[in-house]
Amino acid sequence: MKTCSECKNEMTEMSSKTPEGVVYKYFKCEKCGEEIVDMKQLHNVAEKYREMKKYHVKLSKWGLSMGLRIPKELIKKYNFKNEEEVTLIPEDKGIKIIPS
Numbered sequence: 001m002k003t004c005s006e007c008k009n010e011m012t013e014m015s016s017k018t019p020e021g022v023v024y025k026y027f028k029c030e031k032c033g034e035e036i037v038d039m040k041q042l043h044n045v046a047e048k049y050r051e052m053k054k055y056h057v058k059l060s061k062w063g064l065s066m067g068l069r070i071p072k073e074l075i076k077k078y079n080f081k082n083e084e085e086v087t088l089i090p091e092d093k094g095i096k097i098i099p100s
Helices: 039-053 072-078
Strands: 010-017 024-029 059-062 065-068 086-091 094-099
Touching: 024 039
Parallel strands: none
Antiparallel strands: 010 024, 059 065, 086 094
């Protein structure tokens, strides 16, 4: 258990998530309401954000359609080939790209 630095009361471990859905734990003092996140949790959340933002690409207009460039690292990882057809699956929060 952690002790509150403000009122010296015991803190309770709680769980929450960021707007992007990254789950993390923190400690909350029931007496004064002080909340703290330890460094390990901050590093875990930061790492998940880095992974989420790692492949940020821009869309480009191609005729009447939109296109995006897939980073070289992902091309190798998923073995995409030039002119290969892929399957796009619409989901609530994005689009899933499935190699053939």
